[in-house]
Amino acid sequence: EVQLVESGGGLVQPGGSLRLSCAASGFTFDDYAMNWVRQAPGKGLEWVSGISWNSGGIGYADSVKGRFTISRDNAKNSLYLQMNSLRTEDTALYYCAKDISSGRPKSFDYWGQGTLVTVSS
Amino acid sequence: QSALTQPASVSGSPGQSITISCTGTSSDVGAYNSVSWYQQHPGKAPKLMIYDVSNRPSGVSSRFSGSKSGNTASLTISGLQAEDEADYYCSSHTNSNTEVFGTGTKVTVL
Numbered sequence: 001e002v003q004l005v006e007s008g009g010g011l012v013q014p015g016g017s018l019r020l021s022c023a024a025s026g027f028t029f030d031d032y033a034m035n036w037v038r039q040a041p042g043k044g045l046e047w048v049s050g051i052s053w054n055s056g057g058i059g060y061a062d063s064v065k066g067r068f069t070i071s072r073d074n075a076k077n078s079l080y081l082q083m084n085s086l087r088t089e090d091t092a093l094y095y096c097a098k099d100i101s102s103g104r105p106k107s108f109d110y111w112g113q114g115t116l117v118t119v120s121s
Numbered sequence: 122q123s124a125l126t127q128p129a130s131v132s133g134s135p136g137q138s139i140t141i142s143c144t145g146t147s148s149d150v151g152a153y154n155s156v157s158w159y160q161q162h163p164g165k166a167p168k169l170m171i172y173d174v175s176n177r178p179s180g181v182s183s184r185f186s187g188s189k190s191g192n193t194a195s196l197t198i199s200g201l202q203a204e205d206e207a208d209y210y211c212s213s214h215t216n217s218n219t220e221v222f223g224t225g226t227k228v229t230v231l
Contacts, residue, residue: 035220044210044223044224044225045159045161045167045212046222047219050219059217059218059219059220062122095166100172104218105214105218105219105220106155106157106172106214106220107155107157107172108169109178111166111167113166114166
């Protein structure tokens, strides 16, 4: 059974940093690209970032480019999102999502339950 | 990258068919056969319903079908059931090598 478990969310002040983690199990992690998708309270889905199976391909939404860094550790079956210079508009539930492909972002067939990030003073 | 445009709401009676549109541009929907559709029930994570415009993952009902014409993709739900009441989002790959979601559509079963 595929499982994706996010952690690391919490309350942070504007300008602060957080590191999200996603522990994956139930599939061959290094065969697939992985992504972060967020959803602000009461709002729609927003793709944040994606990383290919070997970290050779990485992409970011314009809204987070230069502030967020995605990475993965295939030996630990884990995905990460380092979030710096956080803004109030970054407040959202952050989902880890497995891609159906190994390369560029395509479709997300498994999702975690999300970790909540709240940016507020 | 602007969000793809979806109608805010669509409704139908049980047994009817409904169609949700997803309009993008020649830089995303029109450029790739890489449109996906997701269903999200309140308080739950999204579920992949359609990928590559018209393909259904294993376990997804055949009542769900997808298509695309030009810059607009569509999701059709036939034989509408109470359990189909949810939010639906389209997504597409873009020529910036990113992914963009639609604005979301709330489906109501009357």
